[in-house]
Amino acid sequence: MRDVWIAAAAMTRFGRRSESLEDLMADAALEALREADRQPDALVVTAMAPEEFVGEGNLASHIGTYLGLSHVPGLRVETATSSGAAALYAGLALIASGFHNHVLVVGGEKMTHVSTPRVSEIISRVIDPHERSYGATMPALAGMVARAALAKGLFTEMDMARVAVKNHAHGARNPYAHFQRTVTLEEVMSSRLIADPLRLQHCCPISDGAAAVVLTSDPTGLKLAGMGQGSDYLAIRYRSSLTGFRATQDAARAAFKMAGFGPERVQVAEIHDAFAPFEILALEDTGLFPPGTATRAIQNGELTLEGRLPVNPSGGLNARGHALAATGLAQVVELVWQLTGRAVGRQVKATVGLAHSIGGMATNNWVTLVEQVA
Amino acid sequence: METIAGSRCPDCGWVVAPPARICPRHPVEMTPVEISGYGLVLSYTTLTVAPEGFKPPLHIAVVELPGGARIFCHGRQTRQLKIGRRVAIEQVDGIFYFASLGIADRVSMFWKRRGAAPERTREAVKSAVKRFFSGYKNDGTTPPAENGEEKDPRPTEKR
Numbered sequence: 135m136r137d138v139w140i141a142a143a144a145m146t147r148f149g150r151r152s153e154s155l156e157d158l159m160a161d162a163a164l165e166a167l168r169e170a171d172r173q174p175d176a177l178v179v180t181a182m183a184p185e186e187f188v189g190e191g192n193l194a195s196h197i198g199t200y201l202g203l204s205h206v207p208g209l210r211v212e213t214a215t216s217s218g219a220a221a222l223y224a225g226l227a228l229i230a231s232g233f234h235n236h237v238l239v240v241g242g243e244k245m246t247h248v249s250t251p252r253v254s255e256i257i258s259r260v261i262d263p264h265e266r267s268y269g270a271t272m273p274a275l276a277g278m279v280a281r282a283a284l285a286k287g288l289f290t291e292m293d294m295a296r297v298a299v300k301n302h303a304h305g306a307r308n309p310y311a312h313f314q315r316t317v318t319l320e321e322v323m324s325s326r327l328i329a330d331p332l333r334l335q336h337c338c339p340i341s342d343g344a345a346a347v348v349l350t351s352d353p354t355g356l357k358l359a360g361m362g363q364g365s366d367y368l369a370i371r372y373r374s375s376l377t378g379f380r381a382t383q384d385a386a387r388a389a390f391k392m393a394g395f396g397p398e399r400v401q402v403a404e405i406h407d408a409f410a411p412f413e414i415l416a417l418e419d420t421g422l423f424p425p426g427t428a429t430r431a432i433q434n435g436e437l438t439l440e441g442r443l444p445v446n447p448s449g450g451l452n453a454r455g456h457a458l459a460a461t462g463l464a465q466v467v468e469l470v471w472q473l474t475g476r477a478v479g480r481q482v483k484a485t486v487g488l489a490h491s492i493g494g495m496a497t498n499n500w501v502t503l504v505e506q507v508a
Numbered sequence: 509m510e511t512i513a514g515s516r517c518p519d520c521g522w523v524v525a526p527p528a529r530i531c532p533r534h535p536v537e538m539t540p541v542e543i544s545g546y547g548l549v550l551s552y553t554t555l556t557v558a559p560e561g562f563k564p565p566l567h568i569a570v571v572e573l574p575g576g577a578r579i580f581c582h583g584r585q586t587r588q589l590k591i592g593r594r595v596a597i598e599q600v601d602g603i604f605y606f607a608s609l610g611i612a613d614r615v616s617m618f619w620k621r622r623g624a625a626p627e628r629t630r631e632a633v634k635s636a637v638k639r640f641f642s643g644y645k646n647d648g649t650t651p652p653a654e655n656g657e658e659k660d661p662r663p664t665e666k667r
Binding site for chain 1: 526550552559581
């Protein structure tokens with residue numbers, strides 16, 4: 135298996151955007167291609183639900199043509215809300231296998247033009263049909279997970295709020311973030327209930343945006359050191375535990391195995407905090423913190439930009455935003471910027487970064503490790 | 509007491525509900541099984557923002573039935589509900605509800621769903637009568653239903 139390297143990474147600002155899905159993806163892709171200075175010999179495209187949100191299908195060809203790359207073999211990858219990470223994995227596999235040498239991976243989502251109940255309904259199609267038929271949405275399932283974790287004493291409502299406060303503080307320093315303002319503990323704790331005990335400020339926004347990464351077989355100094363996928367039952371009612379995600383645990387194990395090092399080398403992490411309590415669960419599921427220690431790290435400020443292990447320097451899904459299929463790639467863009475000293479206003483010191491992406495209600499998760507090799 | 513349709517894996521013995529054709533643990537065809545309609549609350553939530561086709565506030569619980577199968581169900585409220593609490597499950601038009609429902613609640617719930625009104629009423633009364641004679645005891649954990657205070661959480665129209 136060949137080593138795979140990152141040649142370039144770019145993204146658009148996340149948020150309520152007036153541009154089309156095609157233009158958002160083009161903005162990210164063209165910037166990444168300029169920086170990569172290589173012509174791609176394969177294209178991996180991802181959007182989670184373009185058929186529903188923008189009425190477009192045959193996406194690999196559609197975006198390939200829009201980008202002037204119709205002559206380049208393209209494919210579309212989709213694993214619900216972790217589609218960006220899955221697309222990166224497809225790119226990794228295309229190069230590691232020797233099939234291709236330079237792959238453009240681009241993901242995007244455009245959905246703020248659709249009404250919130252409609253967006254909620256479209257996204258909830260990633261949920262098991264029985265559970266969905268009871269009106270279970272992603273916030274509903276996350277609310278159930280959070281309540282079960284609170285009842286077990288894994289964390290408190292204050293800890294959930296601390297995550298949101300930290301990630302908004304980071305987002306306030308990221309010009310690419312959907313929310314570029316700080317919030318206080320009181321604001322989070324008094325924001326309106328969405329899915330009891332989850333409040334509005336615990337939940338990621340509905341965002342538009344795109345991100346792109348160019349992978350190559352040429353050593354660039356920035357190595358895609360490890361990637362792992364983990365899966366679980368579509369139905370959360372089939373799972374033995376509601377308060378930890380097997381898909382994250384398996385993904386982390388596979389990623390660290392491929393990279394040949396352990397969690398102790400990770401110095402910065404982008405975590406899928408679609409709901410604030412998920413960050414706490416993921417910190418332990420990935421092995422970055424031993425069980426029962428993540429809340430103390432949050433309380434001690436260890437996860438801030440100045441802390442021992444900065445988590446979600448971009449602001450995370452909570453503040454940078456969640457443009458579905460763009461998110462898994464945007465996490466890697468942030469890691470690239472952090473590892474190469476280009477994270478203006480929020481720079482941390484790190485040579486190894488971890489990205490964690492959740493697909494659906496943790497049915498198809500990914501852990502990605504990026505390493506700056508001297 | 510209600511019985512709930514489920515399925516059991518002939519190989520590993522796992523029981524799931526609603527019935528699945530193939531065991532989610534491995535590709536083996538399951539066989540039908542009936543499960544008693546009560547269980548323990550594993551978790552629950554109240555949605556104040558409901559998806560298209562549902563009216564908030566929407567109360568949803570996941571309940572573990574005897575034998576280990578879990579189902580999702582609706583309720584009229586979650587006040588006084590706790591994880592680990594035992595609730596009864598009732599089926600109305602194939603929809604599961606947790607805890608007990610007053611007769612007036614049931615009538616209004618039937619009335620609001622699609623179908624011929626007289627038939628709904630008959631079914632509602634039948635369901636209430638069945639509950640009355642089934643020997644089901646309210647264990648005191650279920651608060652009395654508040655008539656008219658909360659709206660029917662089910663879809664107002666078919667999707």
